[in-house]
Structures are given as C-alpha cells and as structure tokens.
Amino acid sequence: MSSTMNVTNMKNGVNVSSNGSMSMLTIPQPLNNAINIFTIIILFITMISLGCTMEISKIKNHLLRPKGVAIAMVTQFGIMPLTAFALAKSLQMDSVKAVTVLICGCCPGGNLSNIFTLALKGDMNLSIVMTTCSCVAALGLMPLLLLIYCQGFTGLENAVPYVGILSALAFTLVPCGMGIVLNHYKPNYTPMVLKSGLSILIISSIIVFSLSGVAVKDMVWMILTADVIAVAALMPLIGFILGYVMSAVCRLSPKCSRTVSVETGCQNIQLCVTILKVAFPPEVIGPMFLFPLLYYTFQCAEALLLTVCFRCYQMAKSPAEETTIYTNVNVKHEEVKPPQCLRSSEENKPT
Numbered sequence: 001m002s003s004t005m006n007v008t009n010m011k012n013g014v015n016v017s018s019n020g021s022m023s024m025l026t027i028p029q030p031l032n033n034a035i036n037i038f039t040i041i042i043l044f045i046t047m048i049s050l051g052c053t054m055e056i057s058k059i060k061n062h063l064l065r066p067k068g069v070a071i072a073m074v075t076q077f078g079i080m081p082l083t084a085f086a087l088a089k090s091l092q093m094d095s096v097k098a099v100t101v102l103i104c105g106c107c108p109g110g111n112l113s114n115i116f117t118l119a120l121k122g123d124m125n126l127s128i129v130m131t132t133c134s135c136v137a138a139l140g141l142m143p144l145l146l147l148i149y150c151q152g153f154t155g156l157e158n159a160v161p162y163v164g165i166l167s168a169l170a171f172t173l174v175p176c177g178m179g180i181v182l183n184h185y186k187p188n189y190t191p192m193v194l195k196s197g198l199s200i201l202i203i204s205s206i207i208v209f210s211l212s213g214v215a216v217k218d219m220v221w222m223i224l225t226a227d228v229i230a231v232a233a234l235m236p237l238i239g240f241i242l243g244y245v246m247s248a249v250c251r252l253s254p255k256c257s258r259t260v261s262v263e264t265g266c267q268n269i270q271l272c273v274t275i276l277k278v279a280f281p282p283e284v285i286g287p288m289f290l291f292p293l294l295y296y297t298f299q300c301a302e303a304l305l306l307t308v309c310f311r312c313y314q315m316a317k318s319p320a321e322e323t324t325i326y327t328n329v330n331v332k333h334e335e336v337k338p339p340q341c342l343r344s345s346e347e348n349k350p351t
Helices: 002-011 029-052 056-064 067-090 095-106 112-119 124-152 162-185 187-215 226-249 254-265 269-279 282-335 340-347
Strands: none
Touching (some): 029 124, 029 162, 067 226, 095 226, 095 269, 095 282, 112 124, 112 254, 124 254, 162 269, 226 254, 226 282, 254 282
16 A cells, blocks of 8 residues: 555655655756756766777677676676565565665666776676676666566556666767777777766766755755665675676686676666666655665775775785795605606616
8 A cells, every 4th residue: 555655656746755754855947957967977978988998809709708798697687686676675665765776776787897896806808898788788678677676566567767767778878889989999099088087077976966965955864764775785795795606606717706796786876876867857756866876885885895805815815825836846846856868877877
C-alpha cells in the first residue's frame, strides 16, 4: 500500500520520505537550469577525456581476445544491478529511493576505475577498454535491466523515464567517440585536451556541488538516513569482492582480476547524476539526486583502503621473495661443478 502511494506521489511531483511524511523540493528554475548545464558539462568532459585515453589498436586486441572484457561485462551488468535490487528490497526502500539505487546499480563503469586500476597495478589497457565497452553496452542493457528490476517494486513499471535515460546514454557516446578519433588522428593534442579538461572538470564540479548545496540545504537530511547510507557503503564493497571472486573462478590472472574487481565496483557517477538530475523533475527526485555523490564517497574510500592493503601486502611479500631468491642462489652455487672438458682433463692426469 505504501509503495503504491509513493509511486502516485512520484507522478504527482511529491517526494515522500522514509517515515511517510511528504515534503516538496522546489528549486528556482534558473538555479535548476544552471545545475543541469554544469552537470552535462561534467559528463561531456569526463567522456571526452576517457576517449582520449583509448587507442583503436588496443581496442581491437582486447576484442579479438574478449575473455577479460566478457567477464567484466557480466560482473558489471549482472552483479551490480542485482546487488542494488537486493539491497533496496531487503531495506524496504520507498519508490523514490529504490529507483535511484537501481539507476546507480545499472550504470556502466566509470573512469575512476582507471585511476584505481593503476594504483592496484592492474591491466590499464583492459580497464580502459572495459570502461568504454560498458558505456556502449549500457545503451541497450541499462534500460532493459531497469525494466526488469522495476517489476519487483509495485507501480515502478511506468515511473522510469526511459527516453531521458536513453538520451543521456546516447549523449555519452558522442564525446567518447570524439576523444577516440582525436587520439587516433591528432595524438599530439591529447595531452592538452586532458589537461584543460581536468581544469574545467574541477571547476564545474565545485560549482555543481555548491549550487546543489544551496538547492537542498533544508532537505539534505533526507538523504542521510540509515538505509541510504547502508546501500551507499555496501554496493561498491560487494562489487569489488564479487568482481574479484568471479574473475578468479574464471581463471583470469591476478592482474586482470584486480582490474575486473575495480571496474565492477566503480560506477559512472557522472552519468548517474546527469540521469537523476535531467531525466527527473526536481520535485520528483528530491534530494536523492545527491545519492551518487554519497556513493562516490564510499566508493573512493573503499577503493583507497583496498589499494593500501594491496600495497602493504606487496611490501610484506617482497622481502620474503628476496630471501627465497638468495637461498636458491646459494644452493645452486654449492652444486656448481666444473665444465665437462675440465673434468675430463683432470681424470686423465697421471697420478
């Protein structure tokens, strides 16, 4: 009954908090337009920067040997949406929170995974190819998965703006393709594009964060609830763990397994924010469009913790390996015999 009422309220432009009290989020139109514009700029810069890191030859190599990419696609679009659905169901989230969590769980991999893949000494080529392939595949898989999983929440079947989501996904492919073409035909311009893009990205992110804070300053408490925080903390952690386990079961190398693990747990937060902010009216989504930022915080913290643990493990492992090497060298030294020619001459010497 409450779920049906929540969906009705979604359609009527009312946000329902978890305790059943209703409150309306009204953002002045100029402020809302400014947030939308800078959100789109962030997504555009992110995707063109991702495209600039791609090389067509490397894409071909991984597509000709697609085992790692295939496993990553299964974990990305299998584990994460199912995890989002299971958490939203088990925590009995209302419809607004549930659809937000599902959209985040169904998003493709983000470029943050490339940074942590480098930190974890993973396969960078595989990571970049996986991120790009998941963004392309999301054009079909993300709406399909949302359609399937929304059946589990009463009334959500027709509440998701699939046209807006498809438009946002299609928009991501254009700058990514531009970056790939630029890197292929004008590789000398790539460093300049990446450097200037990073500056614009940082400035735009600060502006969006500030404007969003002004817009939801009186309702930000609605996102800091136990169920929302639990989902934001558990989703990336489950993705990291199950991504690595599945890769190990499929007998990928440890280097590739670490890459798939990071790709699985790291979602495209920029895309998620854009979909929630542009596809949903502010009075419908309410302050839940800030959920990806909360997810991003836990995602970074957990990935950083895994990186520290991995580096500590490597530091502890290296002295042990060196000791083993020195021991083997000493053993071999004791077993060294003179060459055959010298042994023959010594045996033939008169006594």
